[in-house]
Amino acid sequence: MLAAILAAVAGLMFGLDIGVISGALGFIAKEFQASDTAQEWIVSSMMFGAAVGALAAGRLSYGLGRKKALVFSAALFVLGAICCVIAHSITLLIVARAILGLAIGIASFVAPLYISEVADEQRRGSLISVYQLMITIGILLAFISDALFAYSGAWRWMLGIVAVPGAVFLVGSLFLPDSPRWLMLRGRHDEALETLASLRTTREEAESEIRDIAAGLQQKQRGFSLFLENPNFRRSVMLGIGLQIVQQLTGINIVMYYAPRIFEVAGFGQDGQMWGTAIVGLVNMLATFIAIGFVDRWGRRPMLIAGFIIMAVGMGALAILLSLGQDSGTMMHYLSVGVLLLFITGFAFSAGPLIWVLCAEVQPLQGRDFGIACSTFTNWIANMIVGATFLTLLGTLGASHTFWLYAALNAVFILVTLAFVPETRGVSLESLERKLNQGVRLRDIGR
Numbered sequence: 001m002l003a004a005i006l007a008a009v010a011g012l013m014f015g016l017d018i019g020v021i022s023g024a025l026g027f028i029a030k031e032f033q034a035s036d037t038a039q040e041w042i043v044s045s046m047m048f049g050a051a052v053g054a055l056a057a058g059r060l061s062y063g064l065g066r067k068k069a070l071v072f073s074a075a076l077f078v079l080g081a082i083c084c085v086i087a088h089s090i091t092l093l094i095v096a097r098a099i100l101g102l103a104i105g106i107a108s109f110v111a112p113l114y115i116s117e118v119a120d121e122q123r124r125g126s127l128i129s130v131y132q133l134m135i136t137i138g139i140l141l142a143f144i145s146d147a148l149f150a151y152s153g154a155w156r157w158m159l160g161i162v163a164v165p166g167a168v169f170l171v172g173s174l175f176l177p178d179s180p181r182w183l184m185l186r187g188r189h190d191e192a193l194e195t196l197a198s199l200r201t202t203r204e205e206a207e208s209e210i211r212d213i214a215a216g217l218q219q220k221q222r223g224f225s226l227f228l229e230n231p232n233f234r235r236s237v238m239l240g241i242g243l244q245i246v247q248q249l250t251g252i253n254i255v256m257y258y259a260p261r262i263f264e265v266a267g268f269g270q271d272g273q274m275w276g277t278a279i280v281g282l283v284n285m286l287a288t289f290i291a292i293g294f295v296d297r298w299g300r301r302p303m304l305i306a307g308f309i310i311m312a313v314g315m316g317a318l319a320i321l322l323s324l325g326q327d328s329g330t331m332m333h334y335l336s337v338g339v340l341l342l343f344i345t346g347f348a349f350s351a352g353p354l355i356w357v358l359c360a361e362v363q364p365l366q367g368r369d370f371g372i373a374c375s376t377f378t379n380w381i382a383n384m385i386v387g388a389t390f391l392t393l394l395g396t397l398g399a400s401h402t403f404w405l406y407a408a409l410n411a412v413f414i415l416v417t418l419a420f421v422p423e424t425r426g427v428s429l430e431s432l433e434r435k436l437n438q439g440v441r442l443r444d445i446g447r
């Protein structure tokens with residue numbers, strides 16, 4: 001239960017942070033007279049901080065332990081939110097957002113790791129999609145709170161309100177037990193057994209699991225050295241990195257960060273912009289349930305391909321609508337909302353959750369921490385690049401061509417999926433690992 005609650009709150013923080021800036025940005029730009037570049041940096045400094053946080057998270061969670069790393073990230077999160085409230089210049093705001101980023105970079109690596117180490121086996125699998133669901137709920141809550149505060153233009157409240165769930169997370173994480181697997185990793189066997197016994201129904205269960213953990217730890221985790229010497233491990237790491245680049249280049253976060261701006265370009269007034277954005281958040285959350293329900297029935301590849309087709313069509317249609325210009329009437333307003341929602345649906349049932357699922361599945365046990373750290377880091381860097389270039393693209397290419405670009409990228413990802421992505425549905429992680437090590441083509445390691 002504790003682990004599930006934690007998953008919820010850490011995912012929620014991730015989402016709140018992604019979502020909150022879209023509604024605040026316009027007001028911030030007005031107050032500080034921020035240029036497009038300055039706005040891009042206010043948005044992207046968080047992703048930069050998150051990338052750094054994800055890189056540092058491996059060491060922190062090994063040295064301090066998973067629990068203390070989470071407490072640390074929650075404290076940073078509250079600090080970052082407070083700094084956003086009092087920031088009186090663009091530079092300070094950028095620094096404050098980078099602090100927030102550090103916090104979610106650490107949490108986005110440590111929380112799923114911690115959960116997978118304390119949850120029992122039957123519940124481990126569904127947790128990744130549920131984690132994504134929590135991200136989308138966080139985004140939705142942020143969009144709604146933005147819409148409410150927009151009437152008064154109170155952007156400091158928009159950014160500050162996330163300190164509340166942050167404080168809940170901070171207090172909650174203080175009461176968490178240490179991860180038994182981490183205690184074993186540090187040679188604290190007795191404590192590990194006591195902790196696990198308190199998490200399982202019977203002592204026998206805990207004892208047998210401790211024996212499994214001990215056996216698993218015989219195989220020492222390796223990282224960069226394994227990457228250098230084992231070409232098959234290099235392939236799985238590169239697949240994880242590639243998948244996360246693909247996820248971000250779908251353009252999902254230009255919608256998450258700049259939705260009100262997109263609605264503005266499409267001709268909506270302020271109310272329409274804010275509530276349109278909230279609907280985007282709602283659809284993003286609802287469509288995630290499709291993935292949770294069907295990913296183990298339909299498989300990863302068909303769902304990803306369907307998602308990319310829908311996203312390419314959505315972006316292409318938006319490009320056409322925007323090229324018609326703002327004056328083409330109310331019909332065009334509603335159509336542009338429709339195609340944006342189509343795009344979001346395509347993402348939320350495919351690339352949103354499935355990329356995280358695949359990234360966790362394809363790494364061999366011995367290099368799992370390193371492999372997942374590399375792909376998580378890439379997620380944030382790619383996220384930053386997309387966030388940091390969107391307004392510039394709008395300014396130089398124009399809105400229509402910018403969306404054509406993303407439509408084309410999504411079309412290319414259909415081919416990328418066909419060429420490289422394995423079908424991992426119903427396949428054991430051991431079997432994936434064996435095929436990978438035999439040098440089988442990536443897209444066939446699930447066969």
Ligand code: BGC
Binds near residue numbers: 136253
């Ligand atoms: C992505 C985030 C994105 C979110 C949207 C996640 O899977 O990693 O970058 O903002 O989905 O729901």
